[in-house]
């Protein structure tokens with residue numbers, strides 16, 4: 001589904017990603033953990049097509065297509081989704097209108113029927129149940145005045161509406177209360193299918209108990225230093241990152 | 255710098271006609287102040303950015319009676335609560351006040367002589383501005399609204415000022431709104447027209463103790479029109495006055511909203527201007543915290559395209575002793591072209607020490623982070639831009655209380671921001 005080869009990227013001339021290799025196949029769930037500032041969000045945003053980041057080398061194939069030849073909106077319509085660590089507020093645009101617009105743009109691109117406001121009403125009511133969101137949030141402006149946790153819930157609602165092939169969820173768990181974490185974790189699991197994949201960026205093993213990854217990667221200093229199964233998350237929680245960094249410096253962590 | 259050719263004929267012409275009947279003392283006082291005056295020039299600070307040369311070059315005649323088809327302007331909530339004025343004259347056949355509740359007076363000024371003494375008394379401690387005096391000297395008619403004590407009017411009232419100018423004319427709509435203590439009212443004031451004309455409305459508002467007035471003002475004058483409006487509101491103790499001025503039309507428009515807040519009162523002066531081509535829209539507002547513990551809120555937004563120009567000057571005065579004042583002012587401006595221009599300036603005069611005053615002014619383009627967020631959800635760059643531009647404006651419309659007005663304004667904003675094709679009207 002996604003194949004990243006020796007990806008390097010910088011922002012304002014400062015290299016942040018320094019050679020990332022990662023393969024994600026359909027049906028897989030990957031987790032990325034790593035110290036603050038190591039480049040996790042940068043990786044997500046580069047994949048999503050944020051214009052501030054400059055890709056300086058390497059290549060990424062998404063469903064066999066060269067990702068960097070696609071604009072951000074094309075990537076989204078092709079099935080790539082990024083749930084942001086800090087979702088943006090857009091005053092004056094109602095959440096429901098925005099969701100319908102996004103849905104219809106994707107439907108149009110896939111040659112499916114667009115939904116009129118009434119049809120969309122039925123559709124969205126199923127989706128808000130999935131993420132246990134109160135209806136009033138549909139009428140509010142997109143993310144405006146939403147609490148940190150509410151914004152995250154809204155990201156997952158967008159994911160549920162768009163049903164992406166690959167969802168990159170950047171710190172979904174930060175800012176969520178215990179119940180919300182369980183509800184949204186379950187929602188993400190229910191959206192996962194054999195022909196879809198997930199990339200979960202997190203600092204905490206807790207979310208990985210609900211959304212169980214097949215692989216856990218440690219990203220540090222713009223490189224993936226170690227990859228292993230889900231048990232690595234707990235080991236990291238216990239031991240921190242130093243041992244991975246040291247082992248990597250000694251050339252043995254892999 | 256431009257100086258007006260001394261003795262432009264505008265004032266002379268406008269004042270040379272016969273003085274309309276009644277309100278003699280108000281008219282005389284205004285004429286006295288106008289004697290020997292001329293249009294302001296760009297050398298006056300308050301008119302620095304707004305050159306009236308184009309106005310002075312036109313010779314405006316008196317406004318004749320006219321008939322206009324008003325079906326396009328009717329709003330479902332207000333079919334039975336409307337007063338219509340055409341070219342400054344009351345249009346009895348187009349008006350309908352059958353649904354106005356008993357006790358509320360909603361009449362043309364020409365038939366409401368009891369308003370005689372109240373007219374021109376909302377002074378706000380400021381010398382009337384030239385165009386306000388012009389109105390006082392020459393208004394033909396207008397509306398008076400009186401809501402008695404503790405009456406909460408369920409239906410909104412609709413004031414429709416239409417101008418139809420076959421040749422250039424000047425119209426001077428006049429409105430007096432008085433809410434007695436504890437009363438509540440929603441008022442929608444609209445200005446539409448066609449042709450070349452000058453419209454100089456003056457709206458005087460008195461909100462009695464504990465009363466609440468919500469006032470929507472929609473300026474959709476003709477593309478060749480000039481609109482220079484004055485709004486003066488005196489807000490009594492613990493009363494609330496919330497107004498929103500939405501400027502879409504006119505080649506040149508200027509708004510002078512003045513609000514005086516008594517103790518514990520609340521005032522809102524929101525504004526939105528959508529400009530393109532050669533349009534100029536100027537707002538010089540004055541929020542006067544005259545007494546302690548009053549709250550004021552101003553959000554002024556402009557979207558400026560083409561070679562248009564927006565000016566905002568937001569004066570806030572906190573009088574000595576007005577402790578506990580809470581005043582917020584935001585001026586936010588979106589430039590859609592390289593040739594568009596915005597001049598925005600907060601002007602705070604604070605003479606008390608225990609106050610909270612915040613103000614901010616921003617002029618810029620769409621936020622790239624917001625654009626990226628929308629694009630990351632599959633909207634192409636054009637759609638994302640149009641949606642954000644729409645949202646920037648629609649933000650001001652969210653709290654418009656009358657549903658049909660809100661819908662009409664959203665549609666208008668959508669059409670003007672190229673967002674109509676997105677079909678996002680909720």
Ligand SMILES: Nc1ncnc2c1ncn2[C@@H]1O[C@H](COP(=O)(O)OP(=O)(O)OP(=O)(O)O)[C@@H](O)[C@H]1O
Nearest residue numbers: 011012014016034035036037038039040041042043
């Ligand atoms: N716009 C920017 N300008 C300059 N430096 C930036 C910018 N954006 C990111 N960086 C830098 O890039 C590095 C990687 O940031 P990134 O947000 O990817 O980290 P992260 O791994 O997601 O961290 P966290 O766990 O705190 O979310 C950091 O050192 C950060 O300061």
Ligand SMILES: [Mg+2]
Nearest residue numbers: 040041042085
């Ligand atoms: Mg991050």
